[in-house]
Amino acid sequence: MYDLVQPRNRIPANTESVDDYLKAILELGGPEEARVTSNALAQHLGVRAASVTGMLQKLALQKPSYVKYEKHHGVRLAPAGKMRALEILRHHRLLERYLHDFLDYSWDEVHDDAERLEHFISERLEDRIAAKLGYPETDPHGHLIPERNGALPPRQEVLLSKWACGVPAVVSSVSDRDSSALREMERLGLRPGVGIKVEAGTRGATVLVRIGSGVEPVRLSERLAAGISVLAGPAPAR
Amino acid sequence: MYDLVQPRNRIPANTESVDDYLKAILELGGPEEARVTSNALAQHLGVRAASVTGMLQKLALQKPSYVKYEKHHGVRLAPAGKMRALEILRHHRLLERYLHDFLDYSWDEVHDDAERLEHFISERLEDRIAAKLGYPETDPHGHLIPERNGALPPRQEVLLSKWACGVPAVVSSVSDRDSSALREMERLGLRPGVGIKVEAGTRGATVLVRIGSGVEPVRLSERLAAGISVLAGPAPAR
DNA sequence: GATCAAATTTAGCCATGCCTAAATATTATG
């Protein structure tokens, strides 16, 4: 009787868990692809640091290796891992765009469902969704969607909290992980593409901003401000 | 520091695996909800019989119980299990219909993707998909889609191989699990709703049939015939 | 450079869900 078991799996296992780790390393490493600590991963993924260590060791042993991991010194994506992470990220952002544009989800509703489905999107489905959307460049929160081959154009985004006072900027993207913050932003008219200017008057970690052509400056809580990224804005209208 | 572990899970675990077993019991039990044997489940699910036994014992111990299981005498769905199975089946069939109607899948392509996604469809997504489709009653293969509350109207379907010779019938549904068979049926014009009549001339388990208004009778292989269900047909046109 | 706190890893455990091999129950047959 034949064995149903696979013959010695050296081929990378693409479990949901592996996907989640790779995507987290991609996101936490940022565009500079900095090393990511076990603690940061643990917090991002909602697991204990010890569990992270175990998984990183496994990922490093894959052939081809998914990550470059040096004990006690954090982890970076290896090419194979980066490729996979970008694929998942592409799925996630395409799904968000699709749920929003074709299935009437609001922008604070898309994240959770996209997060669950992203692991199970076939090449075919990915292609059909992209085609229906007309090969979009961004998701509803302004994040760039990686291309099919993994290409992700760099962008000089900066967190709003790091932006200089008085310099006009444009909202480039907002975090999709906090849906109540998204509803609040919606209410304030804070959307990707909208102009924004930081006013003098920072108190604690809150930020005072003028949004779009708004007359009244608005004070953003730390939580809200932390989710907003901006780019150099248009020359101020005169 | 708080424990991330759930406080003693008496609540039914809805893992993918559990879903698969429940759906298999529903399908194999048929409309009469007959007992299903471990072997039948093992074959349907592609696992060993011993694994089935283990899972059935676990399902029977859930509170509320998912199945009625008597050692050595097969298994039936308990109400909670039936509810969950119908929910998954609804997801599957809605997905097939959606992929087919909105994302240009052919009817032999829909099954695999639906099978993977069916476990991860939120109530919201289920509702939005159903709404976009106009609350459809059947999937692309003619299977009835359970309603949101689990209602599934009974239907007097009979396998083509059991249908009497010469009595006109209508194809009610075809199996979605064999995509090459589906391509073959497509070629023959064998679709749900098409009239069909079994002709004299059964050889082995093959069946000789006249399809729709076709002039030439066609011989269907056992494999093809096994996937076709029919209902009493319209009075023959005269 | 010693010391201490924080970060990280190791060691050992648990549940899930699969496997094989061996035991046992059921069913069919002579």
Added chain:
DNA sequence: CATAATATTTAGGCATGGCTAAATTTGATC
């Protein structure tokens, strides 16, 4: 109705991916 064939279950493993508790390493401070 005894026995053989078949179906099913038990027993004992294994991999995955969590967990806690106890080392250990790193890096900051005096």
